[in-house]
């Protein structure tokens with residue numbers, strides 16, 4: 263399916279080439295079993311459930327081998343992971359062009375490690391952004407009081423109003439995103455920050471707290487509980 267106003271298609275790009283250092287797992291965290299399946303399978307199942315996505319591309323590290331050992335996805339898996347997430351995404355955009363995506367097509371970039379994403383949330387983002395000039399991201403308004411730390415002590419409390427936690431997917435047009443990432447360099451920890459650096463204002467689309475990124479050891483149990491509660 264296409265964005266009927268502009269004839270643009272929708273592609274998904276899943277950066278899956280991280281090490282998961284903070285998770286403390288022996289291998290990459292995205293392949294740990296959560297609720298009976300490797301984490302990334304939950305992520306890919308959600309995207310497979312959105313019929314208007316023309317193609318999903320997964321960026322893995324060179325020599326990764328997980329998808330060869332576990333061939334269970336219709337997604338295109340490419341071993342072009344970079345040293346940073348921004349590099350992995352930029353390399354993935356190049357691969358999308360090689361398989362026919364053009365600058366005007368929409369790309370939804372989503373962390374492999376956000377395995378609690380659902381087709382409903384993906385559709386919510388697409389519906390909100392498809393008529394927009396810039397694009398946008400799923401996000402969650404900051405729920406807690408925000409502290410600045412120095413040497414283990416709180417030294418300042420920052421105004422929380424108007425602050426959001428950035429989630430993924432983040433949805434932008436391929437050409438705009440490629441240009442933004444070239445300008446922002448490796449320091450960009452998400453796509454929206456690269457777009458912001460160009461003076462543009464991505465749309466914040468409210469998602470729930472459940473769409474968190476599995477980052478620390480405790481997060482696996484939380485992800486498992488949420489996934490099991492959906493059965």
Ligand SMILES: Nc1ccn([C@@H]2O[C@H](COP(=O)(O)OP(=O)(O)OP(=O)(O)O)[C@@H](O)[C@H]2O)c(=O)n1
Pocket residue numbers: 276277278279280281282283284285291292321343344345346347348350351373374375376475476477
């Ligand atoms: N060089 C990198 C780094 C990260 N990622 C991916 O980007 C997503 C979000 O990154 P994060 O949660 O920070 O994952 P890691 O980099 O694996 O974690 P850590 O920082 O704890 O090592 C993950 O799906 C991860 O696999 C990637 O594709 N390429």
Ligand SMILES: C[C@](O)(CO)[C@H](O)COP(=O)(O)O
Pocket residue numbers: 347373427428429430451452453475
């Ligand atoms: C893109 C992201 O998920 C937004 O919250 C996040 O920035 C990626 O993880 P990292 O820890 O910043 O690499």
